[in-house]
Amino acid sequence: MSRLGEARRVVVKIGSALLVEQATGRLDHDWLDTLIDDVAELRAGGAEVVIVSSGAIALGRGTLGLPRHRAKLEESQAAAAVGQVTLAHAYQRSLARHGLVAAQVLLTLNDTEERRRYLNARNTLTTLIQKGAVPVINENDTVATSEIRYGDNDRLAARVTSMVSADTLVLLSDVDGLYTASPESDPDAALVPEVHAITAEIEAMAGKPVSGVGTGGMVTKLEAARIALGAGANMAIASGRVAHPLRRILQDGPSTWFLGSGSPVAERKRWIAGALVPVGRLMVDDGAVEALDKGRSLLPAGVSRIEGHFARGDTVSILAPSGVEIARGLVAYDREDAERIAGRRSGEIETILGWRGRDEMVHRDDLVLIRS
Ligand SMILES: Nc1ncnc2c1ncn2[C@@H]1O[C@H](COP(=O)(O)OP(=O)(O)O)[C@@H](O)[C@H]1O
């Protein structure tokens, strides 16, 4: 079976140049339908699919009568506001043919970098996936100023891959994959089928050229690969210039696979254990120690004392009654709220806080045991 066939959670990124006909500025519905047929096929095979789609600016530009090149930032943002409506509607229509529900999610760089927003976005996305909807994500172009913009959806898609712990990222582009040199300028350039590490040699292959309506080029695709591999996912670049582009990858058509060594969950846990400095401490009772050893989440009921100042999403140490640190994790509540619900049953959270938070103080996906 192909690597894509084995994937369980896949993020697919679609570049503007694929969806929007350059000459007319129109959305290519026929092509989109073939792509969505493939998405339905992947889902029928048991995979969950998240879409990251560009195209809002290219679609809105024509409607507002803006030039293709050298539009000002605020003009592009205005174009995105118009084009995003068309884009979301196109996905909604195409997915509905398979009885699938589209969910529009617009993110900025802050949402994937600032811990609180990151957790909120992650919770929303995982809820959508669990409910069977297909998230269709784009950058929130209208609100983002240059400092808080991604500017390219390749890296946004890689951050989303990490955020939802997807095992596979597919970047559909106008080329079959990474070539030894830019295929536009070098007729001898050859497709690289597999990349195991992003070395200086690989970096040298990516030039800076950019297609007519896109903004990325190969450089941002390599940056995306670095993020995806760091999150334990594999990444493919393949052409979307064909009907049924995902089926083509499933049938081992031309592509470049960037192959990582870890698994998404293992990488995430390594990040929690190693890269983050705990800012608070949760003392837990013996029952909680036992539950954590069995791989369960930490519930408020098992927390007996709290120290330090932390906000939702911060890293905390979890200490056994003996004072030994047994785990680390991302806490789901601010210190003040954590204190109010400590020692209480999860069913009481809503009555105590006045709003319904998570049942867990630290969810098991956000928790790593640090003693053997
Ligand atoms: N080594 C390379 N291999 C493949 N494509 C390259 C390479 N170097 C530069 N490119 C250029 O990158 C383009 C793909 O990036 P881009 O146009 O940004 O796609 P998208 O719109 O899908 O993000 C190719 O069409 C090609 O012109």
Ligand SMILES: N[C@@H](CCC(=O)OP(=O)(O)O)C(=O)O
């Ligand atoms: N957010 C922008 C797309 C930015 C982008 O990365 O474009 P592309 O290089 O075509 O994938 C839009 O929707 O127009």
